[in-house]
Amino acid sequence: MSAFLSVLRGQPAPRIPVWLMRQAGRYLPEYRALRAETKDFLSFCYDAPRAAEATLQPLRRFDLDAAIIFSDILVIPDALGQKVFFDVGHGPRLDPVTDFAALSFRPHHLAPVYAAIKAVRAALPPEKALIGFAGSPFTLLAYMIEGQGSKTFDRALHFIYTRPDEAAFLRHLLEDSILAHLSAQIQAGADAVQLFDSWAGMVPAPLYKDWVILPHQRIVTALRARHPAVPIVCFPRGSGVKLMDFARTVQPDGISVDTSTPMDWALENLPKTITVQGNLDPALLCAGGRGLDDAVQSLKNTCSGRRWIMNLGHGVLPPTPPDHVKRVVDLLRDTL
Numbered sequence: 001m002s003a004f005l006s007v008l009r010g011q012p013a014p015r016i017p018v019w020l021m022r023q024a025g026r027y028l029p030e031y032r033a034l035r036a037e038t039k040d041f042l043s044f045c046y047d048a049p050r051a052a053e054a055t056l057q058p059l060r061r062f063d064l065d066a067a068i069i070f071s072d073i074l075v076i077p078d079a080l081g082q083k084v085f086f087d088v089g090h091g092p093r094l095d096p097v098t099d100f101a102a103l104s105f106r107p108h109h110l111a112p113v114y115a116a117i118k119a120v121r122a123a124l125p126p127e128k129a130l131i132g133f134a135g136s137p138f139t140l141l142a143y144m145i146e147g148q149g150s151k152t153f154d155r156a157l158h159f160i161y162t163r164p165d166e167a168a169f170l171r172h173l174l175e176d177s178i179l180a181h182l183s184a185q186i187q188a189g190a191d192a193v194q195l196f197d198s199w200a201g202m203v204p205a206p207l208y209k210d211w212v213i214l215p216h217q218r219i220v221t222a223l224r225a226r227h228p229a230v231p232i233v234c235f236p237r238g239s240g241v242k243l244m245d246f247a248r249t250v251q252p253d254g255i256s257v258d259t260s261t262p263m264d265w266a267l268e269n270l271p272k273t274i275t276v277q278g279n280l281d282p283a284l285l286c287a288g289g290r291g292l293d294d295a296v297q298s299l300k301n302t303c304s305g306r307r308w309i310m311n312l313g314h315g316v317l318p319p320t321p322p323d324h325v326k327r328v329v330d331l332l333r334d335t336l
Ligand code: CP3
Pocket: 020, 021, 022, 023, 024, 025, 026, 035, 041, 068, 069, 070, 071, 072, 073, 074, 086, 090, 091, 092, 133, 149, 196, 198, 315
């Protein structure tokens, strides 16, 4: 059994599990070479053999405990019928939604994701877990309404305030689509799933319950009813003190703690029945040196004896030297 799954289930593990958000990607030269063979990013995501290869690349280099399927959170808007494309140097672009009623989730569109999961699970040894994932309703709605990334997502919030019925319709559609997508990933072989609410921190406090807590609660409850043995990790990034309410209400198996949240605060204030994951600073991972060594040691000390999975507080940054990732894993394992 994998150390990653054991810790999520609150069982003793042979070692501290580690994986990194965005562990596959542009900081790896072998990813850049593979990626260069396909022009368009979404076509690359829907190319099952290449997506499977990108998923496995970081596990060939580093002694990680889990792979995360190479895909993107924006495959859901794409499978709903909203055209998504990636501009080089600009990030995602989505066509405006003109008719919300015309959106409908087509799981068949995501068949290559499920095929890639099947291939990766077959290639991985049993002690390595495979993580499936999806974006959460607020984060997906934010991209769908803005049509691109944003620092503030004020157009998305304007939509929620001024068109509440359409916003509620879209939220429910996203909840159902996320549930279907996660469930299909589990059926294809994912051992655990993570929900990325990367922009939860943009949700104003009075809207947090309706837009972050309750949608996660509905998804977690329904997914658990279908797949009781599969652990669910939530990443409501930027939630701050609201993480306490989130954890108590949603009761996921794991919470990924972001970079801005002190780990000792999280261990103190989140229910002991929930595994914490995180929260090394990705900028420090990129910088390296003594500061990085000290931070890994300090996290180890803080989290010793607790239900803890080593990870970053957000994704690996593209300029990160791969050697720094190796250093972190070696320090964690005390193999230096
Ligand atoms: O290794 C892994 O973690 C799996 C792969 C993964 C990607 N995206 C690949 C990717 C995962 C888990 C994601 C999730 C994702 N996608 C999130 C949530 C996590 C987070 O970082 O907050 C979000 C918000 C997105 C949306 C998205 N996709 C953006 C904003 C961008 C552009 C950003 C950029 O750095 O260019 C992407 C593109 C993307 N997704 C890339 C990768 C490796 C870079 C594009 C490329 O390789 O050509």
